[in-house]
Amino acid sequence: MTLVKFANGNKGASVSPFLNDVFGSFFNDAYVSDRLVSRVPAVNIAETENHYHIELAAPGLSKEDFKLNLEKDVLTISAETKSESTDENKKYNRKEYSYSSFVRSFTLPETADHANIEAEYNNGVLKINVAKKEEAKIVNREISVK
Structure with a gap:
């Protein structure tokens, strides 16, 4: 062996x-x-009684960098940033370019209310709340036994 x-x-x-x-x-x-x-960016997706919540971690961006698009049942989140800095020092010119972008797409369930979607960007996290349709909301009631 x-x-x-x-x-x-x-x-x-x-x-x-x-x-x-x-x-x-x-x-x-x-x-x-x-x-x-x-x-x-990393994403957290949660569901509550009345909403679906999407949280996307994207630090260093501004709210103007984001584009949200809804086509049929697909919610697409994209961001694009470009920056250029110029430092003129000692008879030479230095230019540095930076470019970054991403696209994330999510298929929304049939119970999502497409007309009621809100987005907010705060402290590096893009929070998107998608409301549920009325018929999709969970109804809790007590049933008596006869």
Whole structure:
């Protein structure tokens, strides 16, 4: 019987530990990782007696950056930001551009009232409240036993 050792996530398992250090530090660099990784905001979805609640974590944006669109039963949330800064110093001009965007789509249930949707952006969280139709609201009543 022969035992075979597997790397199972060890960094030192490649041909050269030096290459692991170089490529690992390159891809873990914040500048590179921000541009390589697609950033989609995290979402919490909840339901209460009268509403559906969607909370989208999108810090660093303003309410003007968001676009909400409802087409049939699909609610689409998108945001786009562009920034440009110029620093003129010592006879040279430096320009830095930043661009980021995302799109998230949610299929609303048939019980959602499309005419009654509200959105608010506060402290980095976009909160969307979708009202339920009257016939979809839970009716609680006590039933007597005869």
